[in-house]
Amino acid sequence: MSDLPSGVATGIGSLPGTDIGEAAGVVFGELPEWPHLPELPARGLGSDLIGRGAGLLEGLPVQWWAFRWEIADLAGIDARRAADFLERDLDALLEVDASGPVRLNAVGPFTLAANLWRRTGGAMLADPGAVADLTASLAEGLRNHLAAAQARMPKACLSIQLDEPSLPAALAGRVNTESGLDFYRRVPVEVARDRLRELTEALGVPVVVHCCAPDVPVGLLQEAGVGAVAIDLTLLDLDDVPRMDALGEYLDGGGRLIAGVVPAIGQPRPGLDKEAADRVLSLWHRLGFSPDLLPQRVSVSPTCGMAGASPDYSRAAMEACREAAKRLHG
Template identity: 35%
Template sequence: MTRVTGGGPFPGTEPLDAQLAVLEHLVDTPFGVDGLPFVVQLPARGAGSDAVGRTAALLGELAVELGPHGWKLADRPGADQRRARHALRDDLTALSVAAHGYDGPLTLSVLGPWTTAATLYLARGDRVLADRGAAAEVAEALGAGVRELVADVRAQVPGVVDVVVQVEEPLLAPVGAGALPTFSGYARLRAVPGPDLVEGLRPVLGAVAAAGATSAVHVGAAWTGVAPAVLAGADGVGLDVGRWDERTWETVARLVERGRTFWAGLPRAVVSQCAGPDVGRVADALTVPWRRVGLPLAGLADVVVRATESAPSLAGPVPSPTARSLQDARGDLATLVRVAAVVAERADG
């Protein structure tokens, strides 16, 4: 059955309200659709609840703090790291209440090791990415933290039958291409070779497997990020789609033929006052190229769909406050479920 989920970020500041909304829309889904409820992230709460801060909270013995340009490694743990960890505990507590009695799969999202290394700064200097030793240390710490997080989620929701860790790597391709600026902005950090990209992913993906969970690496819209994720052992790979691109869809075809799950990041629906959300157009972004590249329609039943998520900001630790309301987010989830239902219908031919 076609599955549907979200990436984690949600509007508002009340985790229980957000988590209840997610479960409401993704537990009772139409025929042919399986919902994958997700653990929410609420960046509107401020530093520590943003994507980088949430991941920094998992780094165990590695101390982090907020600096002028974003999160950075620190000499000792401080208030910023405690705030991030408290926010994560609050979210897990809300999950335990909202999901009481739930029996099914659950997903959670963390930044991947390369995107973390690209957005986290050294205690004194450039991005962690500039120091391969520090980047490796961050990857190992993140792997340990993810393994602990999976155990915490299972403890909070004993009925969870499968935990899926969505590893967000939207900066994987720029890291591999040497496209990211140095601290000064006058140069670029050197490109990370393909084999090193693969090795850098393995501590986290290996930790997910060791925890008995399933991994899905989301690489944004750049098809060049797919191969490192597959070679590193990801169970599934996510790619944002929205228009025909031959190389992108050839990559998707190879991914599917290798038996990996395709996670399709779909554009948000355009809402008309007369006709409502353009659900068919969003479904077309997946199903039309799928047929064009020669993949069997029945394979659409194995796809996971979710809304396209933007990459974390490189400009600062806290995203701009979202203008979307909880009601908007509910509407987006309901629309995405309808999109998944259309995809499921087309999978039946």
């Protein structure tokens, strides 16, 4: 299994617009050291995070029904549209001719389970057996997705990013039931760790987990075999001792961090790169690590996906990430 880059600029996932060829060209041009295949949710249903992930499932047909994605007997028209979007996205990789690291993106199993409904009602998260089946199905779908991407970019070194914004809520028992008046039972830490480990071991490429919540379970993710975690550093309180200790232990144990420090939306302006680099340096100084270790452990990214940004700002944010990474190399 190849290693992940570090000390470079990268992206998170989504971008504005509907032209995948143009979006891929921008990402591979602006973030050449670690580009990713962008997601374009503005294209509509099936290009959203959950629809895209549901479209990857093997042996679990889905449909869009009553304003949500659910398991079905046969794949619905919207699921077929999601599969078509994925195929077009993969074909865009033919134009970039990548020969270095490239990352694909997909929703993680717990966020998918929290947002994908069973035939009998309620989210799949309510049933541990359904979560296990979903994880196995997603693993198979992602293996096929990776193989299809590798066929289009035979010289690329692939990795995959799992987006898990709902993971902390699932662990804490904070995912709302269908009525909105109650919560699903919390997912035990060991269950989450085991499901994620099954997935990372099945894929055969390095795995990044992105979570845009303040309470990312970095220790759990490290135990699950994740190669790097991508977090929004602007949500991290540097005076929160337990969370800082957990992050410090993760990094001290060899963990890699993709530091989300450039705002995902805004206006292009001078100084974005310096502010981003300063945020990383503040964290590093607070943790007490050697400056020489920083480029070996930390890459720089926007705080989250940039689907809500303007095209001009998304380019400016990628440039700021690139310049911030250079500053941190010092």
